[in-house]
Amino acid sequence: MHNILVTGANGQLGSEIKELSSEYENNYFFTDREELDISNEQAVKEYINSNNIDVIINCAAYTAVDKAEDDQENANNINHLAVKYLSEIAKEKSVNMIHVSTDYVFNGKNHKPYVEEDSVNPNSVYGKTKLDGENAMLHINPKNSIIIRTSWVYSSFGANFVKTMLRLGKERDELGVIFDQVGTPTYARDLAKIILEIQPKIDNENVEIYNYSNEGVLSWYDFAKEIMRMAKLDCIVNPIETKEYPTPASRPHYSLLNKAKIKKVFNITIPYWKDSLDECLRKLGERK
Known part of the structure; x- marks a missing residue:
């Protein structure tokens, strides 16, 4: 049985982990900004020491992609410095750590699904701060710890x-x-299940990076069309180009992630995106 700290517990992934956690025999400590400011190094150390934490699942992130362009300090505090502090205490106390990152560490100019070893080159403040967090964790290198990139x-x-x-x-x-x-959606509940299932199986000297999203390939337009179809909404969805919808932050045009590594290492299967969307809409009471 482990004492597991889940940061960002009120976000999408943290909320899914919270709901699923009763199926696993561990002691969970769910925190959000109010309970624990992970950008405060001393607060992080005190919390982990006082609660005998031996596993960290870091779901906390500054995810307001456009806002981050003008709010670089806060994005850096949460996406980079907080990961650094968590990694340092993880190494010092032999705490296992799972950190969730993003496809935005890539520039989106690939023509085949990204593997974990592909060159990174973020084109937004959000992507850069997330990459800085990854690099801090890789440099500090807490044992039995992994980074999961998702989209x-x-x-x-x-x-x-x-x-x-x-x-x-x-x-x-x-x-x-x-x-x-173009990319693939990730149903946070699927990722939460995988995190909880693989956590006891993580065994590596150096930090490993894994990709995870649902299976399949689609655009945001395709995604929207399927949502309308499943929910039986009469709204017509028209395809538009990125240049017709300018945003402060640049998005990757191609975000497909190759999941072969995580499937092989942990012997898992990953649901198809339409099946997961169906499940989510049913949970929301919107599947018609």
Whole structure:
């Protein structure tokens, strides 16, 4: 039995882990910013020491991609420095650590799914701060610890693309959605299950990086079309180019992640994106 700290517990992934945690025989400590400021190095040390934490699952992140362009200090504090502090205490106390990162560490110019060893080159403040967090963890190198890069996260909890499309699908007759950004959604519940299942099996001297998303290939336009179809909403979805919807932060045009490594090492299967979307919509009571 482990004493497991889950940071970012009120976010999409943290909320899913919280809901699933009763199925696993561990002691869980769920914290969000109010309970523990992970960008405060001393607070992190005191919390981990006083609660005898031996596993950290870091779901906390500054994920407001566009806002981060003008809020670099806060993005850096959470996505980089906090990861550094958690990694340092993890190494010092022999605490195992699972840190969740992002496809935004890549520039999105690949033409085949990214493997973990591909060159990184983020093109946004969010992506750069997330990469800085990864690099800090890799440099400090706590034993039995991993980084999981994921993409396009959605859930029945929190604000996300699926919920936005459901809302707009009820409010509007039609809308435009970007078709020239390609990747795969990740149902946070699927990722939460994988994290809880593989946690006891992690055994590595050096920090390992793994990719995880659902299976399949699609654009945001395809995703929106399927949400409308499954929810039986009459809203017409029109494909638009990225240049027609300018945002402060640049997004990767290609975010496909190769999941072969995590599937092989931990002997897992990954659900197809449509099956997971169906499950999420049913949970939300929106599957018609």
